Amino acid sequence: MNRVCEILDIKYPIIQGPMAWITSPEMVAAVSNAGGLGVLGTSAGFEEVVRGIDETVEEMRKAILKTKKLTDKPFGLNVFPSESDPYGFSKAMVQLMIEEDVKVMVVSGNVAPEEFKQWKEEGFTLIFREDNPTVRGAIEAEKARVDIIVATGCDEGGCMPGISTGTTAATMLLSEAVNIPVLAAGGIVNTRMAKAASVVGAEGALVGTRFILSKECRAADSIKNDILETHPDDYITFSQKGGQYKWRTTPHKVGIDGIEANKNGDMNTTPGNFYEGMFKGDLDASVNTIFNVASLINSIDSCEDIVKELAAGFVE
Numbered sequence: 001m002n003r004v005c006e007i008l009d010i011k012y013p014i015i016q017g018p019m020a021w022i023t024s025p026e027m028v029a030a031v032s033n034a035g036g037l038g039v040l041g042t043s044a045g046f047e048e049v050v051r052g053i054d055e056t057v058e059e060m061r062k063a064i065l066k067t068k069k070l071t072d073k074p075f076g077l078n079v080f081p082s083e084s085d086p087y088g089f090s091k092a093m094v095q096l097m098i099e100e101d102v103k104v105m106v107v108s109g110n111v112a113p114e115e116f117k118q119w120k121e122e123g124f125t126l127i128f129r130e131d132n133p134t135v136r137g138a139i140e141a142e143k144a145r146v147d148i149i150v151a152t153g154c155d156e157g158g159c160m161p162g163i164s165t166g167t168t169a170a171t172m173l174l175s176e177a178v179n180i181p182v183l184a185a186g187g188i189v190n191t192r193m194a195k196a197a198s199v200v201g202a203e204g205a206l207v208g209t210r211f212i213l214s215k216e217c218r219a220a221d222s223i224k225n226d227i228l229e230t231h232p233d234d235y236i237t238f239s240q241k242g243g244q245y246k247w248r249t250t251p252h253k254v255g256i257d258g259i260e261a262n263k264n265g266d267m268n269t270t271p272g273n274f275y276e277g278m279f280k281g282d283l284d285a286s287v288n289t290i291f292n293v294a295s296l297i298n299s300i301d302s303c304e305d306i307v308k309e310l311a312a313g314f315v316e
Helices: 003-008 025-033 053-070 089-100 113-121 135-143 167-177 191-199 221-229 253-263 275-279 303-311
Strands: 014-016 038-040 075-079 104-109 125-130 148-152 159-161 182-185 204-207 236-240 245-249
Touching (some): 025 303, 038 053, 113 125
Parallel strands (some): 014 204, 125 148, 148 182
16 A cells, blocks of 8 residues: 555545645645545635734634535644744644644644654654755654655745755655655646656655646636746746745746846845735735646646546556
8 A cells, every 4th residue: 555645544645735825625625535635724714814823723723623524534734843933823733733633734844853753742643844855854854753754846836945956856865765755746747747756756746736726726716827828938936035945936026026136136035925916816916836847737627636637646
């Protein structure tokens, strides 16, 4: 049996990326019901911007309870180590997961051995995505009892690693370095790309962009149409946080401004307001961030069809 499926108690080793505002109980449940693992991102299902930890927790509780009404299959929640969580939002999410019996964490950030071990002792299953994936980081995470490692290449959408290693190389390097399963992330758009990832050691995939173009994703129609209509040669990339991270986007104001800022020596630009941008549909309000082969997506399909198409690359 596929080890990712065995660890997560799912049918197919396809994990939906936690894409903040544009995730929802409906999409998460659709992915889980299709046999993959849906994941609630930060602000998943929220209709308005909320302030403060207490209000955020209660809105996320509503999202969890709604997801449970829509599926009896496993699903996860996106959390961050304390280093990336100075205000304590993620810490509160962990407590919420305990209260609502959500067992799978998709952890984004740097390796945090003591926290990882504590979360394991509390009964969680950990899928870990290092911001800038390294062999040393993967080895350290395995020692800290992480269950599954994500090999994120610069091919991906969302907040891209600052390093230039692509998905194929990252996947092979990490899968050779650890004994636990590795998920490929970045450019897994169809069965052929999934098979390619499998050849170099991936036992499944963490998938974002492909699920944006799903019927269940609540990204604005203008966002979906923009992805379908943009020529791949027109994608643009700019750096953020001193060059530690990058964003790839279709060519609109925030991305264009980011490139100009980089040219002038400013490497601390912004990806914009995702609530107004990818959720509400203002193409000039935020990046419309995608992986580098998004142009190979030609249709908006159901999460079920997407899961089965991608899973065919990993499951014999």
